[in-house]
Amino acid sequence: xxxxxxxxxTLSVQEGDSAVIxxxxxxxxxxxxxxxxxxxxxxxxxxxxxxSNVGEKKDQRIAVTLNKTAKHFSLHIxxxxxEDSAVYFCAASKGGSYIPTFGRGTSLIVHP
Amino acid sequence: DAGVIQSPRHEVTEMGQEVTxxxxxxxxxNSLFWYRQTMMRxxxxxxxxxNNVPIDDSGxxxxxxxAKMPNASFSTLKIxxxxxRDSAVYFCASSSEVRxxxFGPGTRLTVT
Numbered sequence: 001x002x003x004x005x006x007x008x009x010t011l012s013v014q015e016g017d018s019a020v021i022x023x024x025x026x027x028x029x030x031x032x033x034x035x036x037x038x039x040x041x042x043x044x045x046x047x048x049x050x051x052s053n054v055g056e057k058k059d060q061r062i063a064v065t066l067n068k069t070a071k072h073f074s075l076h077i078x079x080x081x082x083e084d085s086a087v088y089f090c091a092a093s094k095g096g097s098y099i100p101t102f103g104r105g106t107s108l109i110v111h112p
Numbered sequence: 113d114a115g116v117i118q119s120p121r122h123e124v125t126e127m128g129q130e131v132t133x134x135x136x137x138x139x140x141x142n143s144l145f146w147y148r149q150t151m152m153r154x155x156x157x158x159x160x161x162x163n164n165v166p167i168d169d170s171g172x173x174x175x176x177x178x179a180k181m182p183n184a185s186f187s188t189l190k191i192x193x194x195x196x197r198d199s200a201v202y203f204c205a206s207s208s209e210v211r212x213x214x215f216g217p218g219t220r221l222t223v224t
Contacts, residue, residue, distance in 0.1 A: 034212040043203060043215040044155070089155070097143040097209045099160050099168060 002027040004092050006103025014111050019080050021106045023090035024072040030092040033066060033073050034100065039086045048075070080110045116216035118204050124222045130192040133219045136185055137206030145213060146179055146189050147203040155203075161187065194223045 003026040013019050025033075034049035050057045050064045050073065057064050061080075066073040073092075077084055087107050091100035117136040125131055137144050146158040159169045161181045169179070176195070181187040191198055199222050205213040 032212060036213075043217055044213075046212060046214060049212055091212070093212065095209055096207050096212045097162065099145070099157065100212060102155055104154060 002030060002092055002101040004090060004101045004103045006090050006106060008106060009104065010107045010109070012109045012111065013080050015080060015082060017080055019077045019084070019108055019110075021075045021088055021090065021108070022072060023074070023092075023103050024070075025092040025101070026071065027092070027094075028068075028071065029094055030101075032093050032095050032098075032100075033064070034091050034093075035062075035064060035075050036089040036091065036102075037086045038089065038105075044089060077108075080108075082110050082112050084108060085110045116204055116206055116214055118202075118216035118219050120219060121217060122220045122222075124224065125194055126224055127195055128193045129223075130190065131194045131198075131221060131223075133189040133202050133204075133221070135187045135189070135204030135216060137187070137204070138208075138214060139185070141206035141208045141214075142184075143207045144181060144187050145205045145207070146187070147205065147215075148200045149203060149218075150200045158189070158202075191221075194221075196223045199223050 006023045031052035036044040037047045038044040061078050063076045087105045089105050090103040093100040119134045144161040148156045157171045159179045164181045179189045201218045203215050203218045205215040207213045
């Protein structure tokens with residue numbers, strides 16, 4: 001089955017810095033890669049996703065990149081703000097309707 | 113759309129009692145997932161339905177747990193009898209092929 005590894009487990013940055021979270025996956029059949037943000041005491045929220053026919057996708061301060069050959073994908077957050085502090089999960093699946101395999105999460109702390 | 117709806121939001125019960133959690137997925141979504149989240153074990157998939165049919169229930173901890181999806185707009189997760197180790201936040205999520213999982217607000221279950 002699919003295996004998703006996520007690094008780092010904890011990331012501490014100063015406000016205004018950039019943050020990068022990296023994930024690798026094992027199943028070459030995976031073609032859909034969503035990212036979730038979970039604030040303390042709240043639900044995981046889908047913040048951005050990318051499909052395997054696209055190499056990069058941006059939405060304001062966040063961007064995702066995908067390297068199908070190397071089987072890795074990354075989340076980039078620019079100009080970080082304290083409200084970006086949360087746990088971020090990457091996931092991989094064979095499509096939106098299929099069971100995603102989640103990474104173990106990255107706790108991002110943005111210091112004011 | 114109001115998003116995924118879960119009830120109750122909080123449930124406190126005594127060991128041995130039956131607990132029923134309810135979920136209304138987003139209209140038009142054909143996949144429904146039940147997850148359990150704890151600090152120790154993270155986010156665990158309990159069961160996955162596609163077009164109202166249980167496809168993968170390998171994550172259901174034991175026979176005390178059961179889930180049903182009688183129609184496209186309703187699902188239940190039942191625990192009978194409940195135990196203190198079942199205390200967790202239970203999330204329902206739904207998805208379509210177009211977009212990945214969208215989570216409900218969760219039910220925080222405490223079994224004393």
